[in-house]
Amino acid sequence: MKVRAQVGMVMNLDKCIGCHTCSVTCKQVWTNRKGTEYVWFNNVETKPGLGYPRRWEDNQHWQGGWKLDRRGRLRLRAGGQLRKLLTIFWNPDLPVIDDYYEPWTYDYHTLIDAPLSDRDPVARPQSQLTGKRMDVRWGPNWDDMLAGAPETAPHDPDLAGLQEQVRLTYERTFMFYLPRICEHCLNPSCVASCPSGAMYKREEDGIVLVDQDKCRGWRFCVSGCPYKKVYFNHHTGKAEKCTLCYPRIELGLPTVCSETCVGRIRYLGLVLYDADRVQEAASEPDEKRLLEAQLRVFLDPADPRVQEQARRDGIPDDWIDYAQRSPVYALAHRWRVALPLHPEYRTLPMVWYVPPLSPVVNALEQDGYEADPDQLFPAIDSMRIPTAYLANILAAGDSETIRQALGRLAGMRSYMRKLEVLGVRDQQAAAATALEPTEIEAMYRLLAVAKYEDRYVVPQAHSEQAQRLSELPGSCGLDFEGGPGSCGALPRPTQAVNESFMLGRRVGAGHRLVPLPMLKPGPGPGH
Amino acid sequence: MTLQEALLFVALPYASITLFIAGHVWRYRHDKFGWTSRSSQLLERRWLAWGSNLFHYGALAAIGGHVVGLLIPEQLTRAVGISEGAYHLFAAAAGTVAGLACVAGFLILIGRRAYFPRVRHTTSWTDVVVYAVLAAIIALGLIETIGFNTLGAGYNYRPTVGVWFRGLLWLHPEPQLIASAPLVYQLHATLPWILYAVWPFSRLVHAWSLPWQYLGRPYILYRRRYGLARR
Numbered sequence: 229m230k231v232r233a234q235v236g237m238v239m240n241l242d243k244c245i246g247c248h249t250c251s252v253t254c255k256q257v258w259t260n261r262k263g264t265e266y267v268w269f270n271n272v273e274t275k276p277g278l279g280y281p282r283r284w285e286d287n288q289h290w291q292g293g294w295k296l297d298r299r300g301r302l303r304l305r306a307g308g309q310l311r312k313l314l315t316i317f318w319n320p321d322l323p324v325i326d327d328y329y330e331p332w333t334y335d336y337h338t339l340i341d342a343p344l345s346d347r348d349p350v351a352r353p354q355s356q357l358t359g360k361r362m363d364v365r366w367g368p369n370w371d372d373m374l375a376g377a378p379e380t381a382p383h384d385p386d387l388a389g390l391q392e393q394v395r396l397t398y399e400r401t402f403m404f405y406l407p408r409i410c411e412h413c414l415n416p417s418c419v420a421s422c423p424s425g426a427m428y429k430r431e432e433d434g435i436v437l438v439d440q441d442k443c444r445g446w447r448f449c450v451s452g453c454p455y456k457k458v459y460f461n462h463h464t465g466k467a468e469k470c471t472l473c474y475p476r477i478e479l480g481l482p483t484v485c486s487e488t489c490v491g492r493i494r495y496l497g498l499v500l501y502d503a504d505r506v507q508e509a510a511s512e513p514d515e516k517r518l519l520e521a522q523l524r525v526f527l528d529p530a531d532p533r534v535q536e537q538a539r540r541d542g543i544p545d546d547w548i549d550y551a552q553r554s555p556v557y558a559l560a561h562r563w564r565v566a567l568p569l570h571p572e573y574r575t576l577p578m579v580w581y582v583p584p585l586s587p588v589v590n591a592l593e594q595d596g597y598e599a600d601p602d603q604l605f606p607a608i609d610s611m612r613i614p615t616a617y618l619a620n621i622l623a624a625g626d627s628e629t630i631r632q633a634l635g636r637l638a639g640m641r642s643y644m645r646k647l648e649v650l651g652v653r654d655q656q657a658a659a660a661t662a663l664e665p666t667e668i669e670a671m672y673r674l675l676a677v678a679k680y681e682d683r684y685v686v687p688q689a690h691s692e693q694a695q696r697l698s699e700l701p702g703s704c705g706l707d708f709e710g711g712p713g714s715c716g717a718l719p720r721p722t723q724a725v726n727e728s729f730m731l732g733r734r735v736g737a738g739h740r741l742v743p744l745p746m747l748k749p750g751p752g753p754g755h
Numbered sequence: 756m757t758l759q760e761a762l763l764f765v766a767l768p769y770a771s772i773t774l775f776i777a778g779h780v781w782r783y784r785h786d787k788f789g790w791t792s793r794s795s796q797l798l799e800r801r802w803l804a805w806g807s808n809l810f811h812y813g814a815l816a817a818i819g820g821h822v823v824g825l826l827i828p829e830q831l832t833r834a835v836g837i838s839e840g841a842y843h844l845f846a847a848a849a850g851t852v853a854g855l856a857c858v859a860g861f862l863i864l865i866g867r868r869a870y871f872p873r874v875r876h877t878t879s880w881t882d883v884v885v886y887a888v889l890a891a892i893i894a895l896g897l898i899e900t901i902g903f904n905t906l907g908a909g910y911n912y913r914p915t916v917g918v919w920f921r922g923l924l925w926l927h928p929e930p931q932l933i934a935s936a937p938l939v940y941q942l943h944a945t946l947p948w949i950l951y952a953v954w955p956f957s958r959l960v961h962a963w964s965l966p967w968q969y970l971g972r973p974y975i976l977y978r979r980r981y982g983l984a985r986r
């Protein structure tokens with residue numbers, strides 16, 4: 229057993245209102261630069277829909293992620309190391325920018341400079357690739373809220389095989405939002421695809437990053453990621469990706485997308501896992517059992533044996549404490565209501581989703597709040613979002629996994645309704661969830677009340693480690709020319725004591741070494 | 756040795772080699788961030804498929820041929836039993852194939868850069884210089900391989916150009932040798948020094964980064980924060 233810690237995320241799809249605040253704030257912070265105009269580290273897709281880039285989920289086509297070969301060994305779907313080197317001059321699996329969209333701006337100047345005339349001046353779109361005027365024909369979120377769905381939605385890869393069940397007629401239509409960031413996978417195929425060794429997973433917190441000084445622009449990570457969450461900066465010629473806002477995470481702050489989430493759907497917390505068993509779990513022969521396999525890699529932070537090994541593996545005591553309070557571990561492992569996105573890609577993703585339930589509630593409430601627990605599953609089976617569709621997204625096609633999670637959520641609702649309205653702890657409703665009443669109430673508090681400090685349980689990185697910064701050569705990853713800026717001074721709102729902040733020192737390789745500010749450990753802003 | 760010979764066939768090569776080495780050291784130390792293939796496949800992929808593959812495989816084969824032709828003395832190939840005729844035949848045939856692939860690929864790449872506004876937009880001035888010099892070198896090389904050696908009577912460049920080139924490396928330059936070669940050969944041997952001089956300051960640095968270490972590397976890399984790569 230080798231214990232490592234991972235900062236994971238859960239998103240509660242029931243509560244996403246599709247406002248795109250997360251995408252916009254993320255873009256303002258990270259990809260508001262030349263060469264990244266088309267890049268959205270965080271994007272929100274409407275399902276059913278094509279997604280961004282279009283049809284990214286069709287990995288028969290894009291060849292992202294892992295597969296098992298005939299002898300059951302884990303292999304990169306796009307081929308091994310020799311094949312990569314032979315196709316290095318032209319990557320057969322790389323999307324072109326039109327698969328994302330051609331980024332544009334408007335010639336706003338005409339609004340100001342236009343001469344006096346009878347007609348109002350109009351700012352016309354112009355391409356950010358060429359500066360020329362262009363017709364906008366696709367965008368990062370073109371099929372938002374089912375816009376144009378009769379034409380686009382049937383091509384949603386997740387609808388494959390469901391055409392009979394899902395008729396996209398107006399009366400029976402359904403939709404939900406799917407916000408996406410990099411999954412910071414336990415078995416990241418982007419890292420495995422990078423021939424230069426520029427990509428890596430951090431041992432301490434599992435964040436997957438691109439070393440900008442080592443990237444040589446071979447662009448195999450872009451095609452290797454089955455979630456298409458590595459992007460090619462066409463200005464710098466280097467790959468960039470979601471950093472899980474590590475400069476914030478290191479200070480114990482939630483990511484920008486989480487902090488600004490209007491629906492308060494996001495949860496951040498630690499998961500302890502056994503690094504020795506990652507390979508084995510990713511090689512699980514039965515796709516439908518990959519969820520179970522990944523859950524077995526997670527370690528119970530309350531288990532004294534795990535704690536002891538964690539200490540031996542250098543995980544600080546307060547992190548073990550944080551891991552025990554992790555909302556991610558609770559939703560994914562304890563209550564099993566959160567599920568991984570496309571587990572069949574075998575990267576063991578670490579951003580999990582609570583499947584959307586809303587439409588089923590109508591079905592449950594037809595005869596008032598007294599929903600009969602026995603009716604739970606028939607109701608779920610008749611809900612508008614077909615479980616088979618959700619299963620294609622969150623359970624490698626296994627509808628039973630979805631039914632279990634939804635059943636538990638629906639059971640929680642009817643239990644809580646009786647508690648709130650009638651003031652009774654209905655044992656029968658509790659039994660339907662197979663959870664103790666105290667657990668149901670805890671789950672309710674986390675999902676429905678969703679207090680800031682319960683959603684974001686992120687420990688600070690240790691200042692002893694930060695101190696080593698000034699001794700070790702390394703790259704900051706953001707502080708490059710044209711990059712979003714230094715990862716140094718991020719002020720912590722309360723009680724942060726900046727003990728030794730030095731100005732960036734040039735370390736020769738064309739970038740500055742900016743040590744993290746040293747902080748006295750103190751409670752976060754929400755505490 | 757005339758002044759012109761001294762400048763073109765001795766001074767230029769040494770100046771270029773100096774710049775080449777110093778330039779790479781400087782670039783690696785100060786601009787790792789700029790060290791990249793600057794791929795434009797994201798912007799255009801169909802023409803690149805042919806252009807990049809033909810050009811690179813052709814150019815790498817041609818470079819391989821040059822290494823054999825210039826660095827290995829005639830006496831050595833003869834000593835292992837390869838006659839000048841056999842060597843010449845092989846060099847002409849392989850050189851023609853590689854040269855044609857390289858030229859075809861190069862034309863596609865240039866056409867692509869000119870034709871697609873997106874790609875044109877990413878083209879820098881160093882790119883233009885590199886393309887111009889490369890175009891001249893490749894064209895001259897093709898005239899030699901096809902014009903002189905495949906269609907014409909053939910010119911044995913190894914006792915003149917080859918010896919001059921090695922002489923430069925042993926610090927014993929003999930410019931009169933290259934000066935006796937046909938003009939096309941003189942030009943083809945002179946222009947690369949300009950390419951080498953701009954090489955470290957252009958996108959061509961990517962050629963040194965062929966990531967062969969990838970073969971046999973463990974797939975997943977972990978690093979400690981701000982530390983060095985570890986398994």
Ligand code: HEM
Pocket residue numbers: 316317318445446792793794795796797803807811814815864865868959961962963964965966
């Ligand atoms: C073995 C080492 C080499 C590797 C791995 C390599 C790889 C690459 C890659 C990946 C690209 C980007 C293609 C794209 O996606 O746009 C590229 C472009 C290019 N390479 Fe190489 N290359 C190598 C050697 C060379 C050499 C020796 C030369 C020239 C003498 C060269 C000249 C070029 C040029 C001119 C381009 C730009 C093509 C264009 O976009 O118009 N490369 N190379």
Ligand code: SF4
Pocket residue numbers: 409410411412413416417418419436452453454455456457458469575
């Ligand atoms: S989701 Fe993130 S960590 Fe996983 S393969 Fe893609 S880029 Fe890598």
Ligand code: SF4
Pocket residue numbers: 243244245246247248249250251272405407488489490491492493
């Ligand atoms: S900010 Fe939150 S609610 Fe709004 S789209 Fe993003 S994830 Fe959904």
